[in-house]
Amino acid sequence: xxxxxxxxxxxGFCSFRYGLAVLLHFCNVVIAAQRVCLNLTMVAMVNRTDPxxxxxxxxxxxxxxxxxxxxxxxxxxxxxxxSSIFYGILAIQIPVGYLSGIYSIKKMVGSALxxxxxxxxxxxxxxxxxxxxxxxxxVAQGMAQGTVSTAQHEMWIKWAPPLERGRLTSIxxxxxxxxxxxxxxxxxxxxxxxxxxxxxxxxxAYGCVLCLIWFVLVYDDPxxxxxxSVNEKEYIISSLAQQASSSRxxxxxxxxxxxxxxxxxxxxGFAFLWTNTLLVTYTPxxxxxxLHVDIKxxxxxxxxxxxxxxxxxxxxxxxxxxxxxxxxxxxLTIRKLFTTLxxxxxxxxxxxxxxxxxxxxxxxxxxxxxxxxxxFCLGGGLINALDIAPRYYGFLKAVTSVIGMIGxxxxxxxxxxxxxxxxxxxxxxxxxxxxxxxxxxxxxYLIFAKGEIQEWATERQNTRL
Numbered sequence: 128x129x130x131x132x133x134x135x136x137x138x139g140f141c142s143f144r145y146g147l148a149v150l151l152h153f154c155n156v157v158i159a160a161q162r163v164c165l166n167l168t169m170v171a172m173v174n175r176t177d178p179x180x181x182x183x184x185x186x187x188x189x190x191x192x193x194x195x196x197x198x199x200x201x202x203x204x205x206x207x208x209x210s211s212i213f214y215g216i217l218a219i220q221i222p223v224g225y226l227s228g229i230y231s232i233k234k235m236v237g238s239a240l241x242x243x244x245x246x247x248x249x250x251x252x253x254x255x256x257x258x259x260x261x262x263x264x265x266v267a268q269g270m271a272q273g274t275v276s277t278a279q280h281e282m283w284i285k286w287a288p289p290l291e292r293g294r295l296t297s298i299x300x301x302x303x304x305x306x307x308x309x310x311x312x313x314x315x316x317x318x319x320x321x322x323x324x325x326x327x328x329x330x331x332a333y334g335c336v337l338c339l340i341w342f343v344l345v346y347d348d349p350x351x352x353x354x355x356s357v358n359e360k361e362y363i364i365s366s367l368a369q370q371a372s373s374s375r376x377x378x379x380x381x382x383x384x385x386x387x388x389x390x391x392x393x394x395x396g397f398a399f400l401w402t403n404t405l406l407v408t409y410t411p412x413x414x415x416x417x418l419h420v421d422i423k424x425x426x427x428x429x430x431x432x433x434x435x436x437x438x439x440x441x442x443x444x445x446x447x448x449x450x451x452x453x454x455x456x457x458x459l460t461i462r463k464l465f466t467t468l469x470x471x472x473x474x475x476x477x478x479x480x481x482x483x484x485x486x487x488x489x490x491x492x493x494x495x496x497x498x499x500x501x502x503f504c505l506g507g508g509l510i511n512a513l514d515i516a517p518r519y520y521g522f523l524k525a526v527t528s529v530i531g532m533i534g535x536x537x538x539x540x541x542x543x544x545x546x547x548x549x550x551x552x553x554x555x556x557x558x559x560x561x562x563x564x565x566x567x568x569x570x571x572y573l574i575f576a577k578g579e580i581q582e583w584a585t586e587r588q589n590t591r592l
Contacts, residue, residue: 143355144286148298151279154240155302157334158272161247162212163307164326167314171323173200195322204258211262215269217532223274224525227281237341239274244334251324281521285348288366290452292513297444297505304436311430382583387575388515395466395508396531398568402473402561404535405542406498417490432498439499443506458514459578462507466572469504470565473497477558508572515577516584
């Protein structure tokens with residue numbers, strides 16, 4: 128990686144490759160917003176007062192119920208509705224990872240974005256029909272969103288020069304971190320002013336508009352784009368000249384299973400999703416337990432870390448590419464550095480939460496830093512598969528995402544059990560468990576991670592399934 132061709136760089140954020148990254152950023156914002164907004168609207172959708180409250184309807188006008196319909200869904204049904212979208216995402220990952228190396232990424236991402244947006248528009252009507260239909264809609268929406276989040280990585284095989292992979296991928300992936308901040312910031316106001324169905328209508332319409340822009344502006348390969356400048360096209364193509372050909376071959380499954388660098392990336396993904404899920408899902412619970420603030424303050428404080436996480440993610444991408452372009456560090460050192468920052472920093476700040484946070488401000492600062500610093504992984508192990516096997520990046524990203532999601536689902540289950548069984552020392556157990564997983568993962572990664580294309584991912588590889 129250190130001795131790659133260095134053609135004349137086409138500078139400026141007005142280039143098409145940066146435009147593609149920004150467009151993907153907003154696509155990720157909208158699909159994440161469509162996913163997360165239900166977490167907040169559920170408060171307005173469900174009758175959370177006395178179960179006999181439906182007999183007291185005289186206090187509410189017919190217009191109130193048209194604007195904000197209320198349903199009697201039990202907590203276990205709500206949990207199924209919340210989790211259903213993740214089962215759709217999980218189920219589609221590996222099939223999409225394989226197919227993304229065969230079919231048009233433009234069509235796959237655009238069609239899936241449109242489907243997710245249409246389903247978002249349909250959610251309020253599905254809720255009126257019944258809980259079964261809304262669960263089916265959320266599973267289908269998860270499959271559509273899983274297609275967008277997985278297939279988009281294949282785009283960078285042809286569009287991202289090696290010296291710009293960190294910043295381009297961090298720009299688009301930071302959309303997943305910015306979305307919850309936006310949702311927490313605006314959805315409450317939309318529910319109060321326009322009714323909770325408008326949250327789904329607004330984000331659904333936004334997705335449909337983005338879908339139209341996507342189909343007009345995006346092409347799978349820079350050499351086919353009618354508007355890209357000749358200089359930028361030559362720069363991208365020449366930058367990728369020494370990279371293995373992107374022609375599809377049979378997946379070398381046995382070699383992949385024996386690859387310790389790939390296992391290091393997978394374990395890193397598991398630890399990242401465990402940490403991210405813990406901090407994202409249980410931040411409101413922690414704030415409520417430790418700070419005892421009202422729901423509005425809780426929403427603001429819970430959303431604040433997402434903004435800083437987005438900033439840290441963008442910073443990681445810029446810094447990783449700066450170090451590489453200036454030959455300050457080689458690619459392997461850069462990946463190890465940002466992976467270490469992304470997994471160890473949350474551990475440090477979580478320990479500070481337990482032992483050094485003595486007032487409101489210190490708690491908020493340490494909690495925000497613990498959440499935000501996980502984003503440094505965007506410049507590390509989360510894109511390392513593009514370094515070691517660009518030919519199979521889409522498939523490998525899907526596989527590592529599945530392993531990561533297993534970590535996220537396991538984290539939610541285990542954390543819930545700990546909180547219910549040991550209220551007094553639960554947070555100590557939760558954060559020390561996270562620390563053990565992260566330290567184990569980073570140790571394995573530092574020992575076995577690689578930065579160069581692996582032998583099984585080269586042009587001459589003929590291994591069959």
